[in-house]
Amino acid sequence: MQDAPIVQLEKVSKIYQQGQVEVKAVDNFDLTVRAGEFSVLCGPSGSGKTTILNLIGALDAPSSGRVWLEGQNLAELNRGRLSRLRRDRIGFVFQSYNLIPVLTAFENAEFVLSLQNVPAAERRKRVMAVLREVGMADYVDRRPDELSGGQQQRIAIARAVVSEPAIVLADEPTANVDSEAADTILDLMTMLNREKGVTFLFSTHDQRVMDRARRLIRLRDGRLEADENQDR
């Protein structure tokens, strides 16, 4: 039995105008991501990884083609609906400086739940549970600038998964941390995928990260080069 598709990209292109030159950041790209996947977009720098994640995350709109999220065509939603969709259905982890500097680790992890107006007691319960899972329960009162890059990424992952989104999009989440922290982050995401069924789509150009993916979507110049399932 196949799980329902969460993300569907249909002939998606994104063209940037740079002066006189048109840059095709994404070129006629098709993709389906199903619930429970642990997939990696990979390709050299400039191959369109970030652009694709932004399109899926409803942060950007394609020049042509369609993006569907849980059966919803994103082009049909207004700004407010898109905000809500990002808040409720998508988790984001960016490359670095993910956190809001004036909030503590706990408050950062709690941020999306507060936006959702989840009651404080329930927030506390859910956030603490996730912080334990990512190994950050002892750092709740730290401000982002008192945490290492790897720890910040773990808080970002906690923020992304605590609201139980349909998919977590992570753009090169290990690019700015040392290899040990990168391993921790990968272990964490793998564990959350295996044990909680969290769907992950992340990008990387790091070979060691690619090795741990179950599905490798290779990009080159905005086009799909290969889509491989790796047995692991």
Added chain:
Amino acid sequence: MQLNKMAWRTLARNKRRSLITSFSVAFGILLAVTFTGSGDYSYTSMIDTSAVMGFGHVSVEAAGYNDRPGLARRLTEAGGVRKTALGLPRVAGAYVRIMGQAMFATGAKSVGGVFMAVDPQLEKPLHNFFLRSIVEGRLFDDTNGRGAVVGAGMAVKLNLRLGKKVIVTVTDKNGQLTSELTRVCGIFKTGDDSVDSGMVLLPLGRMRQVLNYGPDDATLVAVYVNDLRQVKRVRTLLAAKLDHKANLEVLPWQETQPDLAGLIAVDRLFNYLLQFLVGLVIAAGILNTMLMSVLERTREFGIMMAVGMTPRQVVGLVLIESFWLGVLGLLLGVILTTPWFIYMSRVGIDLSRHIGQDYSAGGVLVDPVMKLRLYRESALVILLSAFGLTMAAGVYPAIRAGRTMPVESLKET
């Protein structure tokens, strides 16, 4: 949402900037209080001084007297008008007076001037500046007697001393020239040269006879209020009560003293304009600071919006920041301004050395001590404007923050 907490922490994160910003609000409040306060004080004292020189805050006169004063235009039943005025709330005093032109002469010399005939039994120093300023002798006590209180300048001009004779010549109600012999019983000195050399107080009863007036006739009833802000109301009330009496007008000081009213209006306009400009400069400073603070946080806003915060919530967040800056500014402003205001309203700064001896402006004596006086309404307006300007200065930065495009602001360099 935790917008409030975030706004506070943002202000706390950059303590120095927040302090400087709210200090500039506080400084604006101090300036506004000083400008408005010195205006209110000097206008009030000018109006009061002018009022106690004869016409009162509100005056009841024969119709047409104000436009073309002349002793032929007289008010009948002045005593009744006075009683009616005294019966009104917020009226502190009302006096029957005759004011008009006269010639004052001794055997050798004569000068033109103004007389004010008053009832010695009724007049109080509080509402009669000349009475307050008597430096020699005293006010006559017989309303039908021949006493005269002259200004020090006139005394010098006519070479008068207490007990000396002065001939007063006036045109009576029928246009006949008549003269009366009076005797100097007092000399006043107000400090205003033109008043001191041109004004004489005379007894009301005697002048009624001289002018051929009836026993209850006068040119005006001068009414004094407790508080200048009540002038309009007292005037309206009094006019309504006297409605049945034709042939009289109830006028506020602005109409009996149009020069003073004009002077004050112009001064006040400049004062407000100056305050407005100062406010604008301060608001521009706040706007600049807020904008800086917003522009250096685009990545934060981008992340907040990426994970689901709406542009409106981001706008709200920045507006809350300016709200608290405004509150902080108000608090600092009150802390800063209160001691200054207390000192300036009680003690003030003595400017007499810089002004010279004759402190008149527009024919009215000016207090040589700069003091502050602030009506509660003015204080409220100042505080609200300071707060409103701070909030207003935050609007554009807030909108800019709300326009953050996450894709742009999240780009890794």
